[in-house]
Amino acid sequence: MKLLQALFFPPEQPGGVSSMIPYLQERFNPPHWEMELFSIPKRIRSKGSDAVEFQTFDWHQYEASPVVQKYVQTYRDYLWWTRLRLKTTFDLIHAHHPIAGLAMKEVFPDTPVIQSIHSSYERELILNGRIQENGLEHQFLTSIYKELEHRTDRLLTVSHSFKEYLRPYVLNYDQIDVIPNGFDEKRFKPIPHENEVAQLVTVCRLVPAKGIDTLLEACARLKERGLAYVLHIIGDGPIREELEQRAQQLGVYSETIFYGYTLHPEEFMPFFDVFVLPSRAEAFGSVFAEAALCSLALVGSDIGGISEQIANGTTGLLVPPDDADQLADALEKVIVDPAYRYELARNGSDHAKNHYSLNRVVHELKKIYLQYKG
Template sequence: MGKILKILYVNYSLNTGGIETLILELSRRIDKSRFSPAVCVFESGGRLQAEFVKLGVPVYVLQKGRGTDCCLPLRLAKLIKKEKFDLVHTHNQAAWLYGAIAAMLSGTRIVHTNHTTADYHNYHARRGHLIERILSLFTQKITTVAKSVAEYMINMEGISARKIEVIYNGVKTELYEQDFGGAKQKEELNLDDNHFIIGNVARLVANKDHRTLISAFKIISGRMPEARLVIAGDGPLKNELQFQIEELGLRDAVKLLGNRRDIPELLKIFNLFALSSLREGFPVVLLEAMAAGKPVVSSDVDGNAELVINDETGLIVPSGNPQALAEAIERLAGDRQKAEIMGINGRKRVKTLFSFEKMINGYERIYIGFTSAF
């Protein structure tokens, strides 16, 4: 048996989210006869930290100071040397910045995964592009979760295409195929079979554009009094969105649930899933909704359009357009047979192309490519 490769995953936190779930599943499913995973984060108290502990995966917390923490790369490099990690795998820009410097200081190879794109039309994004272009020079391999993200890094940031490989996110498809029934969730939320339930699962942040979704629902509710909007997720915009709901007179029809641990069960009670994001890499939640057999209505941005086949597994609409979003949802609500067929097609697409097995195999292949250096 060859050397077991010690991999340190570096991310900002272990709060519930797509990146954190990816790292958790990599740590859970990776071939332990070849790889030994550990995690380093810059913020303590993440909700998923206990899950890593259950797996026996070491979690290191290097608390980041306010603003730019110039000492953090030194502390991270010290950790890498002390624990003798062979490879650092970072996720998104903050982790990449500190992780790349630490990897250079410790003489360790680095892989970076980029999960999203940025808005090019502002100063901070342009500065971010320059930073990422510089970081790419000291990074041995870059993976992205969607072709659109890879194209963005190549065309907008000037990063070499030879360094970049697309590895799509995956989901545990069998989990979402179970018949949960959903009676408990419907009773909790005061819903019944007469309601048409539009679902969304996303952090309450500006990029997810819940304001457009709620505005679209206002249009829908005027024509479909049986419609209900259920949003699972928490974030800094919760109070602002609650105010919008009250202002539009939707208190009884829109439910903000906060963070949930029963997403597979919750997805089962939705009649369709709506995602109104302004920017996405390759959203795991869309994969989950499709794996659950739900038709989806999604904004036409980045990875969404790679995942959803318009008029086959769901409908694609322009971002930031409440009227278009409302019309698409009403179209599926008015043709339940078409919506059901879309859900079936979506499930087949996820099982064929976006399984955990394909994703894990992709990352393992990347890691194995580094073993000759050790």
């Protein structure tokens, strides 16, 4: 069976999709399976010029928005690149971004296209202050879900909470399948270590949606309580300078290390003790599974896919988003009690191995793919 995994970003880019899809290839071996990966290079800009029409709504009512114009142009560019680069046919295409799915169905109308929806672009834009809830952009981006449902052959998503999020925007919510992301355990090598001072780490893009401002406020509370720690922030983004200034204002800059972007944080994540990320929204939160497989204790927001990964008090700790006091309380528990921290880390690692292994994802995907075998 000849398969195409259609990504948006190149597979070396950070994120949940890129942490899983490239590792699928070695599990879909010839002669029974052939798998290719496809994505659009970042340098492709304003190449496409096709007229764009959607079948379930008129996008022109939203075209006054620059965000909508950019999205549609990106769709044109993806179409242009697909037609330029793909000259062969496939038995099945699995798309991992809405633009990829719509473009593939446009270019290969007779090929089954399975669409995985990994996150909510509109929710991220709202939380990051880029668009207004219920504004033109929000209406356009949520209309895309029904278009995907109408044009592709099957919808998948990564968590039950995100499936519930999609309910208002599709006609057949009950037909969406949930397959959480999977991870190749060989990439993660826990290392026994004893840190005299608790080492906290977070890995994310530095945008408001990730709640790093709340984390810095919680760390200020920890310092006020006389607790020793170091916070490692791995990632970059548009609010990095703002966060560095906030750390200075809160008096925690000397306890905080800003690393910037790192391609493979899992290579040195095992040397830390606690992974913490107080996101304001998260469809799945792949980095939590990755941190668990590195045997770190988990602390996260009680929202979205994070809540499905963490059983509070057993495989990690959950706190309300935007609550620096409760986040500080949770961090204090794992800082002052190493035995409890190790217990959470061990339970979290076992849970991740049992529920988020790449082998499980491969098994579930093969069952779905074979339903479309000619």
